[in-house]
Amino acid sequence: MLEHFLGGLAVVMQPLNLLLLISAVFIGFIGGALPGISGVILVVILLPVTYGMEPTTAFMVLTAIYGATVFSGLITAILYRAPGTPEAVMTAFDGYPMTQRGEAGKALGIGVLSSAIGGLVGTVALIIFTPMLAKMALKFSSPEYFALAVLGLTVVASLGGRLIFGLIGAALGLFIATIGIDPLTGTSRFTFGNLNLAEGVGLIPVIVGLFAVSEVMKRTLDHESHQPLKKVKVKIFDLPILRQIGMTLSRSSIIGVIIGILPGIGASTAAMVSYSETVRWSKHPEKFGKGAPEGIAAPESANNAAAMGALVPLFALGIPGSGTTAVILGAFIMHGLQPGPMFMLTSSDLIYAVFAGLFIVNFMILLFSKPFIVLFTKLLNVPYSALGPIIIMCCIVGTYSVRNSMFDVWLMMGFGVLGYLLEKINFPLVSIILGLVLGPIAESELRRTLSMSQGDFSIFLERPISATLLSIAFLLLAVTLITPLIKRARRKTAAT
Amino acid sequence: MVTKHTIKYAALGLAMLGATTGASASDADNFPSKPIQFLVAAGAGGGTDNFARVVRPMFEEAMGGARITVVNLPAASGALAHQRTATSAADGHTLDFASTTLVTSLAAGQNPVGLDQLTPVARMQSDVMALFVNPERFPDFESFVKYAEENPGKVTVGGTHTASPDHVTFLSLRDASGLDMNFIPYDSTGNATANVLGGNIDATTTSLSPLLSYIEAGQMMPILVFSDERLEDYPDVPTTVENNWDLTDGNDRAIFVHADTPAPILQRLEKAFKEVYDSEDYQSYAERVNLDYREGWMGSDEYRQRLENNYELYSRLLQND
Numbered sequence: 001m002l003e004h005f006l007g008g009l010a011v012v013m014q015p016l017n018l019l020l021l022i023s024a025v026f027i028g029f030i031g032g033a034l035p036g037i038s039g040v041i042l043v044v045i046l047l048p049v050t051y052g053m054e055p056t057t058a059f060m061v062l063t064a065i066y067g068a069t070v071f072s073g074l075i076t077a078i079l080y081r082a083p084g085t086p087e088a089v090m091t092a093f094d095g096y097p098m099t100q101r102g103e104a105g106k107a108l109g110i111g112v113l114s115s116a117i118g119g120l121v122g123t124v125a126l127i128i129f130t131p132m133l134a135k136m137a138l139k140f141s142s143p144e145y146f147a148l149a150v151l152g153l154t155v156v157a158s159l160g161g162r163l164i165f166g167l168i169g170a171a172l173g174l175f176i177a178t179i180g181i182d183p184l185t186g187t188s189r190f191t192f193g194n195l196n197l198a199e200g201v202g203l204i205p206v207i208v209g210l211f212a213v214s215e216v217m218k219r220t221l222d223h224e225s226h227q228p229l230k231k232v233k234v235k236i237f238d239l240p241i242l243r244q245i246g247m248t249l250s251r252s253s254i255i256g257v258i259i260g261i262l263p264g265i266g267a268s269t270a271a272m273v274s275y276s277e278t279v280r281w282s283k284h285p286e287k288f289g290k291g292a293p294e295g296i297a298a299p300e301s302a303n304n305a306a307a308m309g310a311l312v313p314l315f316a317l318g319i320p321g322s323g324t325t326a327v328i329l330g331a332f333i334m335h336g337l338q339p340g341p342m343f344m345l346t347s348s349d350l351i352y353a354v355f356a357g358l359f360i361v362n363f364m365i366l367l368f369s370k371p372f373i374v375l376f377t378k379l380l381n382v383p384y385s386a387l388g389p390i391i392i393m394c395c396i397v398g399t400y401s402v403r404n405s406m407f408d409v410w411l412m413m414g415f416g417v418l419g420y421l422l423e424k425i426n427f428p429l430v431s432i433i434l435g436l437v438l439g440p441i442a443e444s445e446l447r448r449t450l451s452m453s454q455g456d457f458s459i460f461l462e463r464p465i466s467a468t469l470l471s472i473a474f475l476l477l478a479v480t481l482i483t484p485l486i487k488r489a490r491r492k493t494a495a496t
Numbered sequence: 497m498v499t500k501h502t503i504k505y506a507a508l509g510l511a512m513l514g515a516t517t518g519a520s521a522s523d524a525d526n527f528p529s530k531p532i533q534f535l536v537a538a539g540a541g542g543g544t545d546n547f548a549r550v551v552r553p554m555f556e557e558a559m560g561g562a563r564i565t566v567v568n569l570p571a572a573s574g575a576l577a578h579q580r581t582a583t584s585a586a587d588g589h590t591l592d593f594a595s596t597t598l599v600t601s602l603a604a605g606q607n608p609v610g611l612d613q614l615t616p617v618a619r620m621q622s623d624v625m626a627l628f629v630n631p632e633r634f635p636d637f638e639s640f641v642k643y644a645e646e647n648p649g650k651v652t653v654g655g656t657h658t659a660s661p662d663h664v665t666f667l668s669l670r671d672a673s674g675l676d677m678n679f680i681p682y683d684s685t686g687n688a689t690a691n692v693l694g695g696n697i698d699a700t701t702t703s704l705s706p707l708l709s710y711i712e713a714g715q716m717m718p719i720l721v722f723s724d725e726r727l728e729d730y731p732d733v734p735t736t737v738e739n740n741w742d743l744t745d746g747n748d749r750a751i752f753v754h755a756d757t758p759a760p761i762l763q764r765l766e767k768a769f770k771e772v773y774d775s776e777d778y779q780s781y782a783e784r785v786n787l788d789y790r791e792g793w794m795g796s797d798e799y800r801q802r803l804e805n806n807y808e809l810y811s812r813l814l815q816n817d
Contacts, residue, residue, distance in 0.1 A: 138694030198572030340709025
């Protein structure tokens with residue numbers, strides 16, 4: 001295996017390939033940083049360009065773009081609360097408050113380091129475990145996915161803030177997720193006969209609206225004074241911070257890899273689950289959402305690890321683990337290659353070159369992100385009266401381009417207003433996103449499970465993985481709900 | 497400056513003249529009189545999208561140079577693309593690239609644009625549908641049938657979403673064979689495949705080409721193909737027609753236009769696509785993506801007849817489901 005990897009490294013180090021790889025990383029940086037332009041779209045746009053290349057080079061370029069977009073979504077998430085990619089939504093929750101405190105440089109540094117570490121952990125897992133892990137992932141079926149989604153959803157209880165708001169938000173997210181043609185029965189739900197709603201409400205219009213548009217509205221309408229950011233110094237290696245986030249980094253990278261490997265759920269879910277778990281295990285859960293460094297480290301290490309992990313089932317089984325990998329699968333087929341069980345044997349040169357390329361890409365992120373970020377921070381000196389409209393324009397173009405749909409743009413604007421109003425009452429927007437992303441997984445997997453078992457609920461307890469996950473969810477929920485009650489009782493006895 | 501402006505206006509005048517004559521002429525000689533739009537009724541990167549994008553330069557050549565733009569309209573299983581084609585001018589400049597999903601979603605009532613508003617130019621691909629199992633579990637179709645008969649209601653077959661080509665294939669098989677089986681819809685072929693590989697479900701009904709690598713690795717096996725005759729590569733796998741079930745479904749990829757498109761233009765388009773289909777470039781593409789198991793070409797009239805029959809069958813099956 002090591003010699004394969006070194007062989008791959010030699011291919012990557014050929015001058016032309018290295019040059020293409022660097023260009024791919026920069027293209028990925030730009031695409032990822034622009035809201036709405038996600039890895040999927042970039043890969044689709046650049047696919048025809050790769051037809052003329054050798055398959056090895058083509059896939060090195062495509063996967064490098066993919067890795068770089070997952071990273072660079074954090075820049076605009078932290079600086080403007082406009083997540084460049086869906087994977088970076090969670091990063092905005094703690095990154096943007098840090099920017100508001102004047103700690104943008106620190107926040108970006110944490111983001112870059114976490115991304116690179118997550119990406120490296122993911123790549124190493126990819127290199128070492130691809131054949132083995134892929135087999136294990138097949139044991140994951142509907143009951144396990146349902147249990148995982150439930151585990152993610154229970155974190156609403158520990159998010160801090162008012163519990164009732166958290167529940168309302170999660171329910172709202174779950175509701176939005178039910179809109180559209182039900183994939184299991186084909187029944188239209190809440191579409192009012194409108195074809196634009198038949199496919200459901202996309203994640204991009206909701207995220208861009210709730211976060212980016214609402215923030216521009218807030219800054220413009222409320223004339224909110226903003227910490228002037230004359231100079232942003234990005235510090236990537238900061239020992240005290242590293243000590244603080246070390247534990248979070250290792251936990252989140254592992255969570256990210258595992259979730260990434262599972263076919264069908266991608267880096268966005270990984271970022272969410274690892275953020276939830278970090279809040280849950282933190283001694284100071286109340287600090288999250290207000291600029292906690294761990295709140296950046298968790299989603300950023302997890303989403304990059306998951307992005308690499310999602311390539312495991314693609315290479316080993318021909319099953320894409322996320323949206324972008326599905327497009328990459330299409331690209332393989334266009335090049336006359338068929339990823340699948342035999343792929344590791346028949347095309348091992350190509351695969352190890354791609355692995356080596358990804359390995360290098362993570363170092364390139366560490367190396368090149370700083371000058372790239374500086375470009376963006378320069379924009380902070382532009383007066384907001386000019387910057388705001390530019391952000392809105394990017395949001396409109398980005399949202400439109402996902403499905404070529406003007407309807408989605410209006411939807412995004414609507415969610416912008418909703419986000420603006422909800423923030424006025426300190427509503428935790430994270431709970432809506434939680435419901436929206438995990439809801440469809442929970443719902444359809446529950447129903448699939450019941451079709452598998454002919455309606456028998458005991459299937460959840462008979463399968464070891466789902467039983468374990470569900471018991472953890474139940475225990476954690478019980479602990480978070482009961483602990484405050486005990487504390488209150490103690491305080492009462494102490495007072496009397 | 498003056499000359500520059502004069503030239504500009506002269507050019508504009510000429511262009512307008514060209515535009516008006518182009519619009520009034522309905523015969524195929526002037527076709528195409530403006531840029532042609534390919535509406536892809538599927539997301540970017542999928543099979544139908546790849547098909548449209550591969551055909552585009554070949555079609556351009558066959559038309560003797562035409563300007564073509566490709567737009568993906570995946571919303572509502574492509575219904576938006578069908579709708580936009582049906583509401584565009586009936587002049588052959590808007591082409592709808594769609595798969596069998598057009599008819600299945602129509603039969604399920606999810607797509608309001610029917611065959612009265614759209615008509616096929618041609619079918620260019622037909623990926624053979626088949627029933628796939630893990631060969632360790634079921635060595636052949638007989639053992640599968642035996643298991644299904646002994647365990648009514650227990651057999652689970654996966655495929656893509658409800659009213660997809662996978663689903664109607666399952667329904668037509670269940671209808672013809674009378675076996676008591678359940679369908680579990682997944683988000684993608686990949687997920688359904690993963691569940692068969694992992695032993696979580698019993699089988700999947702889907703098209704052949706995406707599963708070839710599993711077949712080569714011996715992890716998946718077609719045990720019944722929806723075809724008139726046995727496939728050259730799988731001489732041991734029985735067909736539906738052998739079982740006296742008249743089911744020869746494929747996952748088709750075809751091109752549609754507005755139903756009122758004048759016949760000369762329709763013929764001109766059909767001729768151009770036939771030229772594309774017969775070209776060496778196209779055939780090597782079809783071979784590369786494993787879509788050469790069965791003749792893909794079907795002309796406008798013949799394909800329309802087939803779609804109408806399928807629509808009737810699918811409507812009945814989906815209503816009874």
